Amino acid sequence: MKAREPxxxxxxxxxxxxxxxxxxxxxxxxxxxxxxxxxxxxxxxxFALGMPAAELFPRDAIAEAVRLVLSRDPVAxxxxxxxxxxxxxxxxxMAARGVACTGSQVFLTAGAQxxxxxxxxxxxxxxxxxxxEDATYDGMLMAxxxxxxxxxxxxxxxxxxxxxxxxxxxxxxxxxxxxxxxIPDGHNPCGVSLSVAKRARxxxxxxxHEVPVIEDDAYGFxxxxxxxxxxxxxxxxxxxxxxxxxxxxxxxxxxxxxxxxPEAVVARLSILKHSSDxxxxxxxxxxxxxxxxxxxxDNHVAxxxxxxxxxxxxxxxxxxxxxxxxxxxxxxAAGLFYWVELPRRxxxxxxxxxxxxxxxxxxxxxxxxxxxxxxxxxxxxxxSFSACTPERIEAGIRRLGRVVKEALR
Amino acid sequence: MKAREPxxxxxxxxxxxxxxxxxxxxxxxxxxxxxxxxxxxxxxxxFALGMPAAELFPRDAIAEAVRLVLSRDPVAxxxxxxxxxxxxxxxxxMAARGVACTGSQVFLTAGAQxxxxxxxxxxxxxxxxxxxEDATYDGMLMAxxxxxxxxxxxxxxxxxxxxxxxxxxxxxxxxxxxxxxxIPDGHNPCGVSLSVAKRARxxxxxxxHEVPVIEDDAYGFxxxxxxxxxxxxxxxxxxxxxxxxxxxxxxxxxxxxxxxxPEAVVARLSILKHSSDxxxxxxxxxxxxxxxxxxxxDNHVAxxxxxxxxxxxxxxxxxxxxxxxxxxxxxxAAGLFYWVELPRRxxxxxxxxxxxxxxxxxxxxxxxxxxxxxxxxxxxxxxSFSACTPERIEAGIRRLGRVVKEALR
Numbered sequence: 008m009k010a011r012e013p014x015x016x017x018x019x020x021x022x023x024x025x026x027x028x029x030x031x032x033x034x035x036x037x038x039x040x041x042x043x044x045x046x047x048x049x050x051x052x053x054f055a056l057g058m059p060a061a062e063l064f065p066r067d068a069i070a071e072a073v074r075l076v077l078s079r080d081p082v083a084x085x086x087x088x089x090x091x092x093x094x095x096x097x098x099x100x101m102a103a104r105g106v107a108c109t110g111s112q113v114f115l116t117a118g119a120q121x122x123x124x125x126x127x128x129x130x131x132x133x134x135x136x137x138x139x140e141d142a143t144y145d146g147m148l149m150a151x152x153x154x155x156x157x158x159x160x161x162x163x164x165x166x167x168x169x170x171x172x173x174x175x176x177x178x179x180x181x182x183x184x185x186x187x188x189x190i191p192d193g194h195n196p197c198g199v200s201l202s203v204a205k206r207a208r209x210x211x212x213x214x215x216h217e218v219p220v221i222e223d224d225a226y227g228f229x230x231x232x233x234x235x236x237x238x239x240x241x242x243x244x245x246x247x248x249x250x251x252x253x254x255x256x257x258x259x260x261x262x263x264x265x266x267x268x269p270e271a272v273v274a275r276l277s278i279l280k281h282s283s284d285x286x287x288x289x290x291x292x293x294x295x296x297x298x299x300x301x302x303x304x305d306n307h308v309a310x311x312x313x314x315x316x317x318x319x320x321x322x323x324x325x326x327x328x329x330x331x332x333x334x335x336x337x338x339x340a341a342g343l344f345y346w347v348e349l350p351r352r353x354x355x356x357x358x359x360x361x362x363x364x365x366x367x368x369x370x371x372x373x374x375x376x377x378x379x380x381x382x383x384x385x386x387x388x389x390x391s392f393s394a395c396t397p398e399r400i401e402a403g404i405r406r407l408g409r410v411v412k413e414a415l416r
Numbered sequence: 417m418k419a420r421e422p423x424x425x426x427x428x429x430x431x432x433x434x435x436x437x438x439x440x441x442x443x444x445x446x447x448x449x450x451x452x453x454x455x456x457x458x459x460x461x462x463f464a465l466g467m468p469a470a471e472l473f474p475r476d477a478i479a480e481a482v483r484l485v486l487s488r489d490p491v492a493x494x495x496x497x498x499x500x501x502x503x504x505x506x507x508x509x510m511a512a513r514g515v516a517c518t519g520s521q522v523f524l525t526a527g528a529q530x531x532x533x534x535x536x537x538x539x540x541x542x543x544x545x546x547x548x549e550d551a552t553y554d555g556m557l558m559a560x561x562x563x564x565x566x567x568x569x570x571x572x573x574x575x576x577x578x579x580x581x582x583x584x585x586x587x588x589x590x591x592x593x594x595x596x597x598x599i600p601d602g603h604n605p606c607g608v609s610l611s612v613a614k615r616a617r618x619x620x621x622x623x624x625h626e627v628p629v630i631e632d633d634a635y636g637f638x639x640x641x642x643x644x645x646x647x648x649x650x651x652x653x654x655x656x657x658x659x660x661x662x663x664x665x666x667x668x669x670x671x672x673x674x675x676x677x678p679e680a681v682v683a684r685l686s687i688l689k690h691s692s693d694x695x696x697x698x699x700x701x702x703x704x705x706x707x708x709x710x711x712x713x714d715n716h717v718a719x720x721x722x723x724x725x726x727x728x729x730x731x732x733x734x735x736x737x738x739x740x741x742x743x744x745x746x747x748x749a750a751g752l753f754y755w756v757e758l759p760r761r762x763x764x765x766x767x768x769x770x771x772x773x774x775x776x777x778x779x780x781x782x783x784x785x786x787x788x789x790x791x792x793x794x795x796x797x798x799x800s801f802s803a804c805t806p807e808r809i810e811a812g813i814r815r816l817g818r819v820v821k822e823a824l825r
Contacts, residue, residue: 056495058494058495059494061490061491061493061494062490064493064494066486066493069486069493070482070483070486070487073479073482073483073486074479074482074483077475077478077479077482078479081470081471082470083669084470084473084475084478084667084668084669084670085467085468085470085473085667085668085669086465086467086668086669087669116693117526117671117693118693118694120690120691120692120693120694121692121693124691124692124693128562133542146690146691146694149687149690149691150691150692152691153537153688153691258493258494258699259493259494259495259694259695259698260492260493260494260495260496260695260697260698260699260700261493261697261699262526262671262693262695262697278558279562281529281555281558282529282533282555282558282559282561282562283529283530283533283559283692284525284526284527284529284530284533284671284693285527285529285555285668286668286669286671288669288670288671288697288700289668289669290667290669290670291669291697
C-alpha cells in the first residue's frame, strides 16, 4: 500500500478546518477546564463560571427524593418513556413564566445544553446560518461549530437587550437563518433582560419572516425585581422554542431540562434524542418530580433569589469601591452575571492572564464568548456573582480592581 | 411578503428527505415506544427490548451509594470535571476484558449510546460511509441517519461473528468508510461472539487500511461460558475504540458509560460532549464509583450471569418445545438475545403483528434492525430473554410458538 496519512487523522484535520479557528474559542476551551479545576480550590475567586452556589443546593431534600423514588418505584433504575408527572410540573412552572403549554409540548432533555444541541441539530443544515448576539452563551457557539455554522450577529443593548430591529434587518436583507437565538432574562453574558416591547416584536419578526426563535430561559427563575415579563413564547407559540432547566434552580448534576415546542416537533426531537443518548435518566426525572411534589420548590427559589441578591449587591458595592471610575456596568435584574465594560484600549484577555497569575481571580473575557472576531467586546468582562459568599466577592473584586487599575495606567 | 411554505417546515422536510425512508425504520421507531409501554404491563411478554431485568438491579446498594455521596461530597450536585476514581475503576474493568489502558484514555459518557453518537459525529462527515453488519444495533443506525450516512454492509456468520474478510473486501475495493462498527460479544441482534481469530484479523485490517474500528462492548460482562476472549482493542490500541457501559450490569438510569480511545481523541471527544450536554451527571459518576468502591460488583455480575443463564436456558428449552422444527437458532454465549431464523417465506413483521394482537408477545423482527432493505433478515426474529422470569419465558414462547406455527401453515 502507498504510505499516506492515517485516515482518522486526515478526517480529524478536515473537521478541525471546518471550524472557525478563532483563538478566542481555543482559549476558552482550555480555560474552561482550568477554571473549573481552579473553582474547586479554596483560595481562588471563581467569578468566571456560571456555576450555581453548591452550598445552596437542597441537598437533603434531593437525597430524600432519590431515596423515596428508589424505595417505591421498581422501574426507577430502568429505561423508560419520559415521566408524565414531571412534564406536568414543567407545564406549571412555564405558566409562571407566562407560557401556556401542555404536557405533550414539553420535551425533557439532559439539561438546557442538550436542548440547545438538539434544536441546533434539528434546525440547522451543515454550513447554514443562525442569528445570535455578538456576545452570547458559549454553549450555543460550541453547538454551532461542528455544523460549520456561520453566525449572523446582532448587538445587545445593555438596557433593553437584543437589538431585535437588527434581527429584522438581517432577515429583510434576504438571509435565511435556521433560527434566531436569544436569552430573554439574565442574559449570558450581558446580564440584561429583554424589554417587554422587544419580546413582542421578536415574536412578530419570527412570525413575519417564518424563522424559529430559540429562547434560552436557563436563568429565568432567578429574577430579582418581582415577576419577570412573559417569555417570547407567550407572544407566539408556533415559532418560538423555549429552553428551560433545573440546573440553576435545583442542581446541575440532575441533568434535567426541557424544551417547550410544538407537538409535531416533539416527536422529531424524540428521535434525535434517542439516537444521542436514549433517555433522560429515569431516576433523575422521578427524583426531580418527587422533589417538586413536596411543594418545597417555591420556597427554595425564594431562598436562592434572596441569597443571589445579596451576592449581586455585594459585587455591585465592591465594583463601586474597587474598580476605576472608567468601568461601566449595570446591576442585573436576573441571572448570575455582571457585564463590565472597560475603556476600549484594554483587552480583557490580557487582564485575565494577570488576574489569574497574580491574584487567583478568574472571569470570562469578552473575546471568549464572542460569536465573531470579538473586537467589539474585547474590553468587556463577565463576572459571575453566584459561586462566592459576599465576603469572598468583596475580597476578590478588590484584588481584581488592582489588576484593572494597573491595566489602565 | 410572498406567501411561502414555513421555513422550519421546509427545513424539516429537507432533513427527512436526507434520511433513507425505510419502512423498517419507521416501524421500529413507533414500535419502540409501544413496546416500551407494553413492557411495563403485567400480562405482556416483552421479548423485544434489550432491557436488563429490573428486579436484578442492586437497588439498595445504589441507594446507599447515592446517600453516601450526597452526605460526604459537597460538589456531587455541581458541574464538575470527569471523576478520576471512576475512570480508574473503568481501567480495572477493561483489564478484565483484555484491554490495557490508562485513565487518560477513558472518556466517560452518558451510556453507550452517547459513546456511539459522539464517535459517529467525530469520525463521519455528512454523506459519508460506515461499515456495519447488515443486522445490527438500531441505535447505531439511528446515529448514522442524521448524517445521511450510506452504510456499507457485511454479513454476520452465526458461529463466528462478523464476516471480517467481507470488511477487508470492502476496503480493498477502494471504499473509504469513516469506521467499521462491530459488537464482539453477545452480538445485537445475532447473539454470536466474534471468534478469537477474527478479533485479531479485524484489528489487522483496521491497521492495514488505517480505518478506525468501533467495538461496542455493551454486553461484554454478560458472558456465560467463562472469560470471554480479549476485545478487538487488545489487538490494536491505535485504531480501535471500545465502548462500554454500566447500563446492563448496574442500571440504565445511571446513564454512565465510557469510550476507551487514544488520548488525543479524548480531548476532541470532550469538546463534542461538552457542546452536546456538558457533563456526565456528577452525582451518577460518584455514585457508580462509590458502589464499585464497596467491591460488590464482581459478586453482582456473577449473580446476573447466573440469573441470565437460567433465563437463556429456559428460552432455549421453550424454543425447543414450542417452535416448529424448521426454526433455527444457536444458544448465545453472551448477551441477552436469541436470533431465530424461520423459513425464507415467512416475514417476521407479519408474525409480530399477530403475536402482539393475539398473544401479547413482543419481539424485534429482522427488518427493524437491518442496515439495508432488510430482505436478507426478513425471516429472523430477535428474542430477548433478560426481562422475564423462566416461567414467563416458557409461557410467552409457548404463545409465540402458536403464532409461528400458524405462519408456517
